[in-house]
Amino acid sequence: MTKQKHSLPAQWLQNQQAAKATQVAFDLDEKFQYSIRKAALDSGFSPSDQIRTILGLSVTKRPKRPRLTVSLSLEDYAQLAVKYHLLAEEQLEIKKRVLDDLIHFGDKNE
Secondary structure, eight states: OOOOOOOOOHHHHHHHHHHTOOOOOOOOOHHHHHHHHHHHHHHTOOHHHHHHHHTTOOOOOOOOOOOOOOOOOHHHHHHHHHHHTSOTTOHHHHHHHHHHHHHHHHHHTO
16 A cells, blocks of 8 residues: 655645744844834835835735734723723723724824
8 A cells, every 4th residue: 555645735835834934033223123113104014024125025915904902901991991981891882982092193193
């Protein structure tokens, strides 16, 4: 009985190659970090993609959801509940109010 080799799907091979990539961190002066982050923002890139562009490396054109994130603890929710005159358990309503504040901030600073 001979063993047959099964070919792996192309997606698996790509994932395997991606898993072999190593993340490299650079300690740069704040001025240089700001410059790279600003260029990335102006170009619609992530800072990582901006660095790849600077280095002349390929950048994957995958759709990205434009979103901002923040971690909120239970204490943060309690503090925001007081600010918005809500209960701390009303996390969805608190998130809506936070979103309104962020939009207001963006409108004010345009």
